[in-house]
Amino acid sequence: MTATPEIGMVVVQPTAFCNIACTYCYLPDRSNKHVIAQSTVTRLFEQIFASGWSCPEITVIWHAGEPLVVPVSFYREAFATIERMRPASVHVKHSFQTNGTLIDGDWCTLFKDWSVGVGVSLDGPRELHDLHRKSRSGKGTFDKTIAGIRCLRENDVEFHVISVLSHTSLDQPEELLDFYLSEGIDQICFNVEESEGDHVSSLFHGPELRKRYASFLRRFWHLARRSGRVRFVREIDLALPRLFRPEGVPARNIQVEPLAMLNVDSHGNVSSFSPELLGLKNEDYRDFLLGNINFQSLQEIRDTCLASPLYRDITAGVQACSRSCDYFSVCGGGAPVNKLFENGSFTGTETSYCTLTQMVPTDLILEAYDRLAHSPAVVAPQAASSPSPVQSGDVAA
Ligand code: SF4
Incomplete structure (x- = not known):
């Protein structure tokens, strides 16, 4: 469920x-x-x-x-x-x-x-x-x-x-x-x-x-x-x-949760997941639309979403990410629109977009954190127990 x-x-x-x-x-x-x-x-x-x-x-x-x-x-x-x-x-x-x-x-x-x-x-x-x-x-x-x-x-x-x-x-x-x-x-x-x-x-x-x-x-x-x-x-x-978030708290990715991101065009058509999907067309998923808010209830739109190949394939892509990617715990499975347009499918994993938005920033922060932790002049923060124990300025290169 x-x-x-x-x-x-x-x-x-x-x-x-x-x-x-x-x-x-x-x-x-x-x-x-x-x-x-x-x-x-x-x-x-x-x-x-x-x-x-x-x-x-x-x-x-x-x-x-x-x-x-x-x-x-x-x-x-x-x-x-x-x-x-x-x-x-x-x-x-x-x-x-x-x-x-x-x-x-x-x-x-x-x-x-x-x-x-x-x-x-x-x-x-x-x-x-x-x-x-x-x-x-x-x-x-x-x-x-x-x-x-x-x-x-x-x-x-x-x-x-x-x-x-x-x-x-x-x-x-x-x-x-x-x-x-x-x-x-x-x-x-x-x-x-x-x-x-x-x-x-x-x-x-x-x-x-x-x-x-x-x-x-x-x-x-x-x-x-x-x-x-x-x-x-x-x-x-x-x-x-x-x-740097509390232990056991997952990083939320609203682009892969049904209806967490509700995208509505000027005619009332509703889509979810990546907002860029609204207005685009594709052979497999047609117009990515899940309903129209003028004529359907959110409950009906949600039911359509849960039964859709769109949701099924986006979920498969997230599961593939969770099995294969070292950055999954901070990313949560990426941006579906980029998977589709870069890899040709929602079910895949790494894209250039996630390299740029997840991997590079994560690597830079860890690189700077590592330098901070090994600096004799600075006492490094302890393991994360609050949402952000370090501020950008603390670890900037
Ligand atoms: S960084 Fe890319 S490959 Fe890794 S979890 Fe995110 S979308 Fe998937």
Whole structure:
């Protein structure tokens, strides 16, 4: 019997439309301007709250295409509706992932009013950012994105950036850090250009990638800590508590738990597992959809999920990982979408994506921990008895 779902993250696609056209975009429907109905948002959260399946804190990510092409007033209404329905025991945290080009004072007011988490996609200084992040007419989008970031700073809105690393930027940790510091950016996440949907990354499959990425991240982490001006490097700071956690507590991987991650498109179609699956198609699994929240209950959607080849194969992949991978205890079985698009199947194990997101950060932390433990000047932390006995700064190279 599968455990009751614990919904921890809801990824809502308010529209598939995006106002720009990055060269590495995998979204097939990014010219479709349809916007999710308020009634669909209402029905979705009615179902979530009535199910009793929500975690005490749910993160709602408004994401993919560009969520800021939908007006501020839409979100004010949606947030107020969700707030009215929310049980007292559940905290809802809204979050946007945006290209930043449309941010202005009105958006900043919304972000502050609702304590919204903001992630801006910014690939670094102009020459790196404009390589791939282009307008629909083919021009670079750096000026607009950086104007959005400056607007966030002027209005004291907290944000992080997500930078996609390319062949060029992997060799430039110093330049990237200098740039972030010059723009007051102190929370940073990295993605490496991936193969997903129709987009095939040449970088992702290069034989030297693991070495190059490890060298990049080691150097960046070292420089960031030395600067004293970077608060968060996601790759390290999210890996630390997964690695140093209380004994017997498994590292959760919501990408492989049915409905733990609920992904909903602008028509109310529901998927689960990796959010990138929403909108993609495949011969074996067709459109990866499990139902539509406008016409089915969450219970029906869950039943469909549990009986699906999608769930069966993702579970087989997790079991294969548990048998074969030394990193399973921190990873929990990886990202299904990357297994499918890199290996051709959910049932496989290692991908370049898990090399970059699990193996390299884990190795770097253990490498630094080892150095710390053997330093005569420092008393090393004892075996883990709290979620994170060491902080990023303690073990930084
Ligand atoms: S790191 Fe990769 S191979 Fe290892 S458990 Fe995670 S997904 Fe599986």
